[in-house]
Amino acid sequence: QKEVEQNSGPLSVPEGAIASLNCTYSDRGSQSFFWYRQYSGKSPELIMFIYSNGDKEDGRFTAQLNKASQYVSLLIRDSQPSDSATYLCASGGGYNKLIFGAGTRLAVHP
Amino acid sequence: GAGVSQSPSNKVTEKGKDVELRCDPISGHTALYWYRQSLGQGLEFLIYFQGNSAPDKSGLPSDRFSAERTGGSVSTLTIQRTQQEDSAVYLCASSSRQASDTQYFGPGTRLTVL
Numbered sequence: 001q002k003e004v005e006q007n008s009g010p011l012s013v014p015e016g017a018i019a020s021l022n023c024t025y026s027d028r029g030s031q032s033f034f035w036y037r038q039y040s041g042k043s044p045e046l047i048m049f050i051y052s053n054g055d056k057e058d059g060r061f062t063a064q065l066n067k068a069s070q071y072v073s074l075l076i077r078d079s080q081p082s083d084s085a086t087y088l089c090a091s092g093g094g095y096n097k098l099i100f101g102a103g104t105r106l107a108v109h110p
Numbered sequence: 111g112a113g114v115s116q117s118p119s120n121k122v123t124e125k126g127k128d129v130e131l132r133c134d135p136i137s138g139h140t141a142l143y144w145y146r147q148s149l150g151q152g153l154e155f156l157i158y159f160q161g162n163s164a165p166d167k168s169g170l171p172s173d174r175f176s177a178e179r180t181g182g183s184v185s186t187l188t189i190q191r192t193q194q195e196d197s198a199v200y201l202c203a204s205s206s207r208q209a210s211d212t213q214y215f216g217p218g219t220r221l222t223v224l
Binding site: 034036042043044045046049088097098099100101102103 | 143145155158166169213215216217218
């Protein structure tokens with residue numbers, strides 16, 4: 001069974017700190033990885049995607065992929081209270097559906 | 111349209127009734143997905159359409175669930191003889207080609223079965 005695992009949290013960080021969200025996946029054939037943010041009562045919205053090993057930066061967000069360890073992470077620098085949400089990790093490959101993790105709840109406190 | 115749209119936004123029904131949920135994907139997107147999200151849970155894949163290919167129905171939880179996509183665009187998810195455990199938010203997403211492409215989600219339909 002293909003799985004994506006995330007710590008459910010909550011992960012609590014102070015405003016201005018770095019939030020580190022982690023995800024592991026079981027399918028070595030996965031080729032693409034996505035981080036979605038979901039506010040309570042809202043639908044998921046894409047934050048970042050990453051296909052290659054290493055880091056990918058976009059503003060305050062950095063996605064990290066290590067295919068050898070089957071590990072994906074999302075770093076949020078200078079965390080803001082507005083970043084408080086559930087972050088969903090997903091893996092995909094080819095024409096198959098994305099496999100989503102259950103999400104990590106992030107709470108940024110002032 | 112600018113994004114994925116879904117209707118209705120909320121649906122309350124009685125146990126045993128049939129319901130239809132509609133999804134209108136982003137124009138030009140050939141791939142369409144249905145997911146279910148129960149309260150506090152992650153996304154559960156239901157069904158995937160890609161162009162004119164046979165849909166991937168591997169996530170449908172029972173034969174009470176079915177979906178169709180007419181003309182390669184609008185999709186309808188039908189739940190027959192609804193049960194209380196069907197209560198959830200049903201999310202639709204579309205992407206330009208395949209699952210490895212970014213999926214864009216609609217606002218969801220919140221289904222409550224009494």
